[in-house]
Amino acid sequence: MVNLLRADLYMLRRTPAVALCLLVCAVAAGLHVWLMHLLAADALDPAAANGVPALSDAMLVGLLGPLLVGTVVARSFETKSVHDALLGAGRGPFVASRAVVAVGAVILLAVPYGVAALVALGSDAAFTAAVPTSFSVLAAGPKDPSTATVARVAVITVVTGLVYAGKLAICLPLAFRLRPVVVMAAGFTWSFAGDLVFSSLRDVEGLGALARLTPFAEEYNVTMSSTVGDMVAATGVSVGAVAAMGGLAYLMFRKADVK
Incomplete structure (x- = not known):
C-alpha cells in the first residue's frame, strides 16, 4: 500500500493536468479576492459583479476536482501500470491508494483559496463575501494577522478541502467506468445538485438528521x-463519504475487465 501511494504521488506530480488545475485555481483565487475588495469598495459594476461567484472555490473546486479524480484513476489504465499494481498489491489497496491520492488532489485545489483568504486577513483592505463559501467568509472576516490565525486558516483549508472531496466522492466509482471529462x-453537476437536495432536506421534519450525515450539511x-x-x-x-464511495468503486472495479 505504501509503495502504491508513493507511485501514485509520483504520477500525480508528473501529470500536467494537476499543475494546470492548480494554476487555474491560484489565478481564480487571486481574482476572486480582488473582486471581493472592489465589491466592498463599491467599485464594481453590476456586470462584473456577476462574475464573482464564478471564481469562487465552490465553482472551481467543484469543476476541476472531478477532473483530477478521473485523471488519477484513468492514468494507471492509460499507462498500463494497472497490471503491475494489481500483481503487487491487489484490487483493494489499488482502489484505496487511488482514493487517497484523489482526495489529496482535491484538497490541493483548495490551498490557493486558503492562501488568498490569509492574505486578505492580513491586509487593511475591506472585502465583501459575494457567496457564502468558507474561504469567502474567511477573507471578509475580522482582521487578525497572528500566528494563531495562520494555523487556524491552515486547518480550515485542509478540512474544507476534505469536505469538497467528500462531496465529490461519487466521482470515484464513476472514474473506473467513465472518461475523466x-x-x-x-x-x-452533482456538487451543486447535492447542495440543493440536501439543503432542502434540512427544512423537512425528520430528514434534517439525514442531511447531517452527508458533507453537504451547512454546518460543515x-x-x-x-x-x-x-x-x-x-x-x-x-x-x-469517501470510504463509502471507495467501497462502491472496489465492487465496480472487481466486475470490470482489466485490459
Missing part, C-alpha cells in the same frame, strides 16, 4: 467561528 461533468462549511467539534464532525462525515 465525463466524470468532470457528472461531478460538477467551517469558518473561524467553527469549534473543534464542528471540524472533527466535518472531517468524519467527509472521510465516511
